[in-house]
Each structure stands twice: as C-alpha cells, then as structure tokens.
Amino acid sequence: MEPPPPPEMRIGDRERREVDARLQEALADGxxxxxxxxxxAALCWAARTRSDLNALIVDLPEPPPSEPTVALETAAPAAPAAPDSGMLGRAIGGLVTAAVIGSGIFVGIQVLSADDGASVFGSKTVNVGSGQQRVEVGMMFGSVRVIVPDDVSVRPSGTVVFGSTNCNEACRTGPNLREVAVEADGAFGSVSIMRQSEFDRAAITDRNRDRDRDRDWDDDSDDDSDDD
Known part of the structure; x- marks a missing residue:
C-alpha cells in the first residue's frame, strides 16, 4: 500500500500580495x-496553499520578465551578516505574532462597528447619498465597493491589513467638488471607491464583454451543429 502524498505546503502573505498585484494589473488591462x-481578490486573501492561488491566475498571461539589475562598481561591500541567534529570532517572531494578532483584533472590531456596511467572506456595494459627508465601511476576507456622486472628492482613511484600497478617479480634487470622508477598515480583501459615472462605465463594459462572450459561445455551438 502506497503512503499518502505529503500535505501541500502553506503559503504566506508575500505570495498573496504577489497574486493580488497580478489581479490588479489584469483589471487595469481589461x-x-x-x-x-x-x-x-477575496479568494486570494483567503487562500491557504499555492494551488489555491494558482487557480486564480491560471487563465492570465505570465508577467514579462523583470530586467536584471546591474550592480554598480562603486557599491560599498556588503556588511558581514550578523550572527544568528535562536533566542533573538524567537523573540522577534513572538513580537511579530503578537502584533499581527493585535492588529487583527483591532481591525475586526472596526469592521463590525462600521456604520454604513461591512462585508465578511463576500462582497457588498455601498451607495453614498447626496447629503452624506462621512462614510464608514468594513470588510474581512471580502470586498466592498463604495459608489459616490460625481460631484464628490473622496478623502480616504482607515486601516486595511493585508489588502488594498483602490480610489483613482473618485479621489481626484477639482473645483466645485465637495469633500466626503470614506473610512475603510478591514483585512484580507479589497475596497474600491468609485464615482457613479465611473461605476456606470465599468458596468457597461462588463455587460458588453459578457454579451460578446455569449455571442462567441453561440457561434461556436452553431459551428459544431453544422459539422454534425
């Protein structure tokens, strides 16, 4: 009887950040x-193994290879490595673990107390009214989309641990724009802040892409039927 295969090694936040960066590039490229x-993005920050992450980028092209860096001849010689100390390493590891646990508890409290909406293991859309001046949202292993009016300039704040806050067009300032404060707290996910017109354009693009995809699928089905 063959022994069972060894368990798959777990991944960390460095791998999750790398995959999230590729997903953001794929979003920007359409x-x-x-x-x-x-x-x-929500599945990325909830992933535990490399296979979980690979499933999210299997249909995306490989990023271009980075150019090799050339070391300068005048660079100072590297300093000798400090002697390894097991006790020091364990002490630093304990401090880091305590900091992560503490920040997770703090963020969790902020997420649960968000006044305008929170997403836990899912996605949520929050529409900001014309008279609102402050918005509080939270997410944990999920995503939140905040839609603001077109006459608004957003001032983002809050704490997002192991995740991202995206605010491109909505955070631009300009004349005749009123300021709205958006406090976003969370971990292992993403917060997207968009103006209404930006959201409408993205929705139209999504619908057109889905329509073209369905049309291509129907054409392929018709071709298969003709072959038969």
Whole structure:
C-alpha cells in the first residue's frame, strides 16, 4: 500500500500580495471585470496553499520578465551578516505574532462597528447619498465597493491589513467638488471607491464583454451543429 502524498505546503502573505498585484494589473488591462477582480481578490486573501492561488491566475498571461539589475562598481561591500541567534529570532517572531494578532483584533472590531456596511467572506456595494459627508465601511476576507456622486472628492482613511484600497478617479480634487470622508477598515480583501459615472462605465463594459462572450459561445455551438 502506497503512503499518502505529503500535505501541500502553506503559503504566506508575500505570495498573496504577489497574486493580488497580478489581479490588479489584469483589471487595469481589461482582462478582468471589476466583479471578477473583487471575487478573485477575496479568494486570494483567503487562500491557504499555492494551488489555491494558482487557480486564480491560471487563465492570465505570465508577467514579462523583470530586467536584471546591474550592480554598480562603486557599491560599498556588503556588511558581514550578523550572527544568528535562536533566542533573538524567537523573540522577534513572538513580537511579530503578537502584533499581527493585535492588529487583527483591532481591525475586526472596526469592521463590525462600521456604520454604513461591512462585508465578511463576500462582497457588498455601498451607495453614498447626496447629503452624506462621512462614510464608514468594513470588510474581512471580502470586498466592498463604495459608489459616490460625481460631484464628490473622496478623502480616504482607515486601516486595511493585508489588502488594498483602490480610489483613482473618485479621489481626484477639482473645483466645485465637495469633500466626503470614506473610512475603510478591514483585512484580507479589497475596497474600491468609485464615482457613479465611473461605476456606470465599468458596468457597461462588463455587460458588453459578457454579451460578446455569449455571442462567441453561440457561434461556436452553431459551428459544431453544422459539422454534425
């Protein structure tokens, strides 16, 4: 009887950040829709093994190879490595673990106390009214989309641990724009802040892409039927 295969090694936040960066690039290049990015980003920060992450980027092209860096001849020689100390390493590891646990408890409290909406293991859309001046949202292993009016300039704040806050067009300042404070707290997910017109454009793009995809599928089905 063959022994069972060894368990798959777990991954850490460095691998999750790398995959999330690739997903953001795919969103910016139009390879992913906003809804697809939100779904994959939530799964990315909840992933535990490399196979979990690979499933999220298996249909995306490989990033271009980075150019090799050339060391300068005048660079100072590297300092000798400090002697390894097991006790010091364990002490630093304990401090880091305590800091992560403490920040997770703090963020969890902030998420649960968000006044305008929170997402836990899912996605949520929060629409900001014309008279609102402050918005509080939270997410944990999920994604939140905040839609603000077109006459608003957003001032983001809050704490997002092991995740991202995206605010491109909505955070631009300009004349005749009123300021709205958006406090976003959370961990292992993403927060997207968009103006209404930006959201509408993205929705139209998503619908057109889905329509083209369905049309291509129907054409392929018709070709298969003709072959038969």
């Amino acid at each position: 390879m992913l829709t906003l809804a697809e990015y939100d779904e994959r």
